[in-house]
Amino acid sequence: MTLTLRKYMLAAASVLAFAATTPALAATELTVQRFFGACDAEFGTNTDASKAVGECGIITSLINKFNADNPDVHVSVTTVEWPGYDQLTAQFAAGDPPDVVTVHHSVLGDYQSRGLLMPLDDLLNSVGISPSDFTDASLSGVTxxxxxYGLPIDNWTMLFHINMDLFKKAELVNADGTPKLPTSVNELMAQAKQFKEKTGKPYFVQNLxxxxxxxxxxxxxxxFQQDSDFFADPKQVKLNTPEAKKVLEMYKAIYDNDYTTxxxxxxxxxxxxxAGEGGVHLNGTWVIGDYNASSETAGTALNAGGYAVYPYPQLFPGKKAQYADGHSWAVSQKDRTPEEAAAIGKFLKFFNDNDFEWSRTGHLPAVKAVLESENFKALPHRDTIAAVATLGTPLPSTVQRQFAIQDIIGQEMNAAITGQKQIDAALADMESRINELLANI
Amino acid sequence: MSSVSSGMVGRSAGDRIVLMLTIAMAIVMMAPIAWVVALSLKDNKELMTDMNSVFHVPYTIANYINILATSSVFRWILNSVIVSGVLTILTLVLSSLAGYGFARLNFPFRNALLILVLLGLAVPEQAVLIARHQLFSWLKFHNTYHGLILPGLAAPFGVFLMTQYFRAIPKELDEAALLDNASRFKIFWKVLLPLTLPAQATLGIFTFLSSWNDYFWPLISGTKKEMYTLTIGIASTQTNFAQSEGLGFLMSQAVFAGAPILILYLFFQKYIVTAVSGAAVR
Amino acid sequence: MAEAALPGSNSSAAAGARKAVQDLNAPLWRNVLFVSPYLFFFVTLLVVPLFWGIWLSLHKADAFGTGRFVGLDNYFRLFRDKIFLQVVGNTFYFVLLTVPALAVIGLLLALALNRNTRTAAALRAVYFASSVLSVTIVTLIWRTVFIGNFGLLATVYGWFGATAPAFLSDPTLAMIGIAIATVWWCIGLPMMLFLSALQQVPREIYEAASLDNASRWRTLWHITLPSIRRTFVLVIIIEIVLQFQLFGQAWLMTKGGPNNASKPIVLYIYEATFIKWDLGLGAAASEILFILIMIAALAQYFISRRKGEEG
Known part of the structure; x- marks a missing residue:
């Protein structure tokens, strides 16, 4: 009898063991690491991305859908605090990076230059994605x-978010109802002055x-708009230039004349x-959804006269351009089985195919066909900002440590604009600090 | 018993003024915390347009439900309890033993070793962070509990604190017990340790607290979702623009993460202010 | 109890006792057993990494390789860097702003709240409560207090038609703003250290004093304060060590700005290590911070010791 019992128990145990290991045996495990936050309460089980809103909701739903559609692959997601690079660097240093990870276009170069990322040309080719599918801004960002070195999923940039009610009061509206935007520095100053006189409020809302x-x-x-090739040499910046001085003088004048918060x-x-405290908010693509929703809610400042959003106006007579960055999926350099590589290919292809859903976040699509699609154009305000996909210009791809460079420029510009430092001194320090940084990579 | 510090009986006018002042200051101290709790009970979208909406209805517990719905949150709580709890217990044990040793016993190189430990107090975390990370990579300690706990055991703060407290205990006590032929360990355990209870409670709470709120080491060592501590875990659920679009959620996370420590404090505080000293010295 | 335990009486027992007390102070190897468990972790996880860090500071390296030996080059780079010299000054300024405040306020609170009443217990919990918050939330609170136009401070000043000082964007105020937030956040530890020290003062001393009709001030000045002198030194040293390592508050409230006016050394180290990936430079700055903390803490220790001997 004991023997029978033992037999039963063994059988039960093996069934249990089988049940527990079956998915692992059949499915290829893929570790994906991303920022954009967690929203399990709202979208934890949602597989219909079209029903989701916001970066977090859409990406969560898309990955849920991928897992549901592909029983042979299991994607396990680790969410990291934005931007997650301290953690990623530590993982690479410990030799234990995730398979696929969100990386900004501007940061790809740092990891790529140390041979930590896998070149994706062959893999993308194998799943039928061609580089010519991507918009210029996206392709140059990831090359x-x-x-x-990354599947681009979007481009984002800073925009002019406009309170049309205040623009009307300031008489800065064209006959067709569009806002009157400046075409030169002098015009900007004149319009900002007019705005302040008519509305009593600053033209710009900026977080300084x-x-x-x-x-x-x-x-x-x-x-860029002055054709200043300040990173002609990616190891040596030239910022102590008349062009840069013009920009800083303009922003200092805006600050000194109280044309900004x-x-x-x-x-x-x-x-x-x-709250309607100013005319133009300089902010990114990601707030379009929220601002649009506010403009459709009765009683809000944006509902009073409408909300509009535009790329930065061209203030200088050079190339039509504005700075853009973007998000991408990068793949860590590792020895992988063909199954694992194929699973990654599938994952990237899935995101490429669903780029439209992602573009509902407000970011501009990385895929040309989506940008040109009726679906995309039908989204609110996309008609006025679609131009960014061609205007959008990243720094030269070989410039490393772009986050560190951003810190230096930001600090020195802040000092110059608020009058703590002379503009010339700030530009000189900016240039020498960046070059010291780049010389020590 | 009304006032141990002054040794006075009853309440004088001065006493009352001091009390009023501390209460007034406490209200100022409390205001931001009340504000955090209030924000945590508000809808995020409403806060984005109007921060002042915190002062009126409607309130909601949706943010807390959101936290509890996060798939791994209970795992993170468990991780934090294990890491902070084990670290606290081990720190108390190691620091008490070492504190007693340094304060009461003599052994070769004692003073040199004590000075070395005190110099260790001056070592900033950043000076050892990278080396520890490389060491733990080599030992394959990352993404394990011991990988998260061990670095905290090296902190000299507890030893410094306990050495000071053992020194403050009158020597007659253990010398008397020694004549009683009690073993060294027994004197430590039965006679002196109870006298350090206020210090133990203080050290325990702050070890737990700093481990619970520790950010940098868990971020770069426990990098897998299953090994996140609560602090890292909840930070990972925030979107890039949490401070504008998810303020209520952010605040509910603060309350959620801070509450366990406050409860722990309330539990331990009776050991900090008791009549222990009077009873022990007789 | 001790006397009752003494067997018999007489001088032989007293001599034995003296011998036992002498043994108590004799250096014995087995006494090391009490300190060795801690010392094991201290050496492996602090001393060894510290020397490893010093070795690293002599290299040009990032996180993904051993790099190359550059001698003292990283240290020379630091001393040529105006901003590094500025952050050293900032850090000292911050320590001067916070450490005395924390010690004095902590002591006053402990004296006021060292009672066995419910009110005192509740107030102690209130003063401790801010310590349980993480730095992210503490800084978020104080940013919304300090921030222009919408902040609490701006609102209050607005009632009187005045403009609030810009604690986050005025270079002369930024560090003070961070110091205020820090004192608010960190007051719990010094208060509790003083409380537990006050608990150690034998009550008999107070009873004797009250029999002598000593005034409250005299009791405080001649009995209470001298008996917790050791703790005062301890609090000062611990706070020096902690506040020299200012990081999160500055990073999250001002990003070290404006114009680096509120950037502390640790933020400089963080930027060097994790944003510039310049591990050697970060390590060199860490060693300098170590030396500065050591000098400051030791100075405090010796000053207080000499005073103690005189007194």
Whole structure:
């Protein structure tokens, strides 16, 4: 009898063991690491991305859908605090990186230059994705040394978010109802002055405290527009130039004449714009959804006269351009079985195919066909900002440590604009600090 | 018993003024915390447009439900309890033993070793972070509990604190016990350790607290979702723009992560202020 | 109890006792057993990594390789860097702002709240409560207090038609703003250390003093404070060590700005290590921070010791 019992128990145990190991045997495990937060409560089990909203909701739903559609692959997601590079660097250093990870286009070069990322040309080719599918801005963002090191999923940039009610009061509206935007520095100053006189409020809402990115992106944009090739040599920046001085002088004049909000951090600036405290909020593609929703809610400042959003106006007579960055899926360099490589290919292909869903976040699609599709154009305000996909210009792909460079530029620009430092001194320090940084890579 | 510090009986006018002042200051101290709790009970979208909405209804517990719905949150709580709990217990044991040893016993190179440990107090975490990370990579300690616990055991703060407290205990006590032929360990355990209870409680709470809120080491060592501590885990659920679009959620996370320590404090605080000293010295 | 335990009486027992007390102070190897468990972790996880860090500071390296030996080059780079010299100054300034405040306020709170009443217990919990918050939340709170236009401070000043000082964007105020937030956040530890020290003062001393009709001030000045002198030194040293390592508050409230006015050394180290990937430079700056903390803490220790001997 004991023998029978033992037999039963063994059988039961093996059934259990089989049940437990079956998915692992059949499915290829893929570790995916991403930022964008967690939203399990709302979208934890949702597989219909079209029903999701926001970066977190859409990416969660897309990955759920991928897992549901592909029983032979199991994607396990680790969410990291934005931007997650401290953690990623530590993982690479410990020799234990995730398979697929979100990386900004501007950061790909850092990891790629140390041979930590896998070139994706062959893999993308094997699943039928061609580089010519991507928009120019996206393709140049992920191409390093002639090879693709990340699947681009979007481009994002800073935009002019406009409170049309205040623009109407300031009489800065064209006959067709569109906002009148400046075409030169002088015109910007004149319009800002007019705006302040008519509305009593500053033209710009900017987050100037606890901030470096906004300053830097503004500088890059207006340097591009002057054809200033400040990174002709990716190891040696030239910022102590008349072009850069013009940009800083412009922003200093805006600051000195109170054409902008002061002392605000990021969250305060959003509050200020939504409360109608200024005409133009300089912020990214990612707030379009929220601002649009606010403009459709009765009683809000944006509902009073409408909300519009535009790329940065061309203020200088050079190339039509503005600084852009983007998100991509990068793949760590590792020995992998053909199954694992194929699973990664499938995952990338899936995101490429669903780029439209992702573009609902407000970011611009990385896939040309999506950009040109009716679906995309039908999304709110996309008609006015689609131009960014061609205007969008990253720094040269071989420039490393772009986050560190951004910190330096932001600090020095802040000092110059708020009058703590002479513009010339700030530009000289900016240049020498960046070059010291780049010389020591 | 009303006032141990002054040794006075009853309440004088001065006493009352001091009390009023501490209460007034406590209200100022408390205000931001009350504000955090209030924000945690508000809808995120509402806060994004109007921060002042925190002062009126509607309130909601949706943010807390959101936290509890996060798939791994209970695992993270468990991880934090294990890491902080084990670290605290081990720190108390190691620090008490070493504190007693340094304060009361003589052994070769004692003073040199004590000075070395005290110099260790001056070592900033950053000076050892990278080396520890490389060491633990080599030992394959990353993404394990011992990998998260061990670095905290080297902190000299506890030894410094316990050495000071053991020194403050009158020597007659253990010399008397020694004549009683009690063993060294027995004196430590039965006679002196109970007298350090206020210090033990203080050290325990702050070891637990700093481990619970520790950010940097767990971030770069426990990098897998299953090994996140609560601090890292909840930080990972925030979106890039949490401070504008998810303020209520952020605050509910703060309350959620801070509450266990406050409860622990309330539990331990009776050991910090008791009549222990009077009873022990007789 | 001790007397009752003494067997018999007479001088032989007293001599034995004296011998036992002498043994108590004799250096014995087996006494090391009490300190060796801690010393094991101390050496493997602090001393060894510290020397490893010093070795690293002599290299040009990132996280993915051993790099190459550059001698003292990283240290020379630091001393040529205006910003590094500025952050050293900032750090000392911050320590001067916070450490005395924490020690004095902590002591006053402990004196006021060292009672066995419910009110005192509740107030102690209130003063401790801010310590349980993580740095992310502490800084978020204080940013919304300090921030222009919408902040609590701006609102209050607005009632009186005044403009609030810009604690986050005025270079002369930024560090002070961070110090205020820090004192608010960190006051729990010194308060509790003083409380547990006050608990150690034998009550008989107070009873004797009250029999002598000593005034409250005299009791405080001549009995309470001298008996917790050791703890005062301990609190000062611990706070020096902690506040020299300012990082999160500055990073999250001002990013070290404006114009690096509120950037502390640890933030410089973080940027060098994790943003510039310049591990050797970060390691060199860490060693300098170590030396500065050591000098400051030792100075405090010896000053207080000499005073103690005189007194």
């Amino acid at each position: 390093k040394d002639g090879q693709i 405290a606890n901030e470096v990115a906004l300053y830097t992106r503004n500088l890059y944009t207006y340097l 002061k002392d605000m951090d990021y969250a305060a600036s959003i509050n200020a714009f939504l």
